[in-house]
Amino acid sequence: SQQGEEDPQALSIQEGENATMNCSYKTSINNLQWYRQNSGRGLVHLILIRSNEREKHSGRLRVTLDTSKKSSSLLITASRAADTASYFCATDARAGANSKLTFGKGITLSVRP
Amino acid sequence: SQTIHQWPATLVQPVGSPLSLECTVEGTSNPNLYWYRQAAGRGLQLLFYSIGIDQISSEVPQNLSASRPQDRQFILSSKKLLLSDSGFYLCAWSRLAGGLSDEQFFGPGTRLTVL
Numbered sequence: 001s002q003q004g005e006e007d008p009q010a011l012s013i014q015e016g017e018n019a020t021m022n023c024s025y026k027t028s029i030n031n032l033q034w035y036r037q038n039s040g041r042g043l044v045h046l047i048l049i050r051s052n053e054r055e056k057h058s059g060r061l062r063v064t065l066d067t068s069k070k071s072s073s074l075l076i077t078a079s080r081a082a083d084t085a086s087y088f089c090a091t092d093a094r095a096g097a098n099s100k101l102t103f104g105k106g107i108t109l110s111v112r113p
Numbered sequence: 114s115q116t117i118h119q120w121p122a123t124l125v126q127p128v129g130s131p132l133s134l135e136c137t138v139e140g141t142s143n144p145n146l147y148w149y150r151q152a153a154g155r156g157l158q159l160l161f162y163s164i165g166i167d168q169i170s171s172e173v174p175q176n177l178s179a180s181r182p183q184d185r186q187f188i189l190s191s192k193k194l195l196l197s198d199s200g201f202y203l204c205a206w207s208r209l210a211g212g213l214s215d216e217q218f219f220g221p222g223t224r225l226t227v228l
Contacts, residue, residue, distance in 0.1 A: 048216055103149075
């Protein structure tokens with residue numbers, strides 16, 4: 001079953017607005033990561049937040065993690081047309097030393113100029 | 114700096130033909146290596162991972178195999194392609210010390226169409 005599930009599946013906003021994307025997961029994790037994928041390209045790592053962290057910032061990105069609710073959110077502030085892409089959360093299921101990342105299905109973000 | 118290469122970028126193959134996709138990493142040593150498949154509009158499915166030369170783990174039973182003949186080379190193969198093998202194949206690496214759930218760095222991908 002999918003460990004990380006993003007919400008909404010698709011999001012369309014106007015340039016300059018903020019974009020909020022959510023990810024929920026089922027089991028305890030070591031960390032949660034957000035990736036970005038432009039159409040037809042590989043994924044690019046955006047940010048990693050560990051289970052003992054609640055919030056992290058990187059430029060216009062803000063990630064929160066609520067382990068009690070098993071959820072995370074990615075906020076992109078002052079969005080730009082170039083932010084148009086698919087965004088994925090990835091979690092590890094803490095299944096021992098060989099815990100691996102499980103990716104969600106992704107959120108398609110469209111930023112209208 | 115580290116870079117990851119995949120080739121070919123696109124490939125169209127008939128059903129029943131063999132497959133060989135190659136991935137190489139530069140600028141790092143002893144990386145963890147991964148092969149993922151992404152179906153249209155879907156998330157990533159981990160196919161294989163490797164923590165060292167000739168150390169390959171398969172995540173799902175399938176028509177594909179992987180090999181790691183050199184430290185920074187990862188190859189995805191098939192003897193006979195199926196229609197269901199079509200998809201976008203992504204290679205990735207992560208630092209060995211970080212473990213398999215560390216930050217991953219992805220290649221540009223190979224678009225495979227099986228007809």
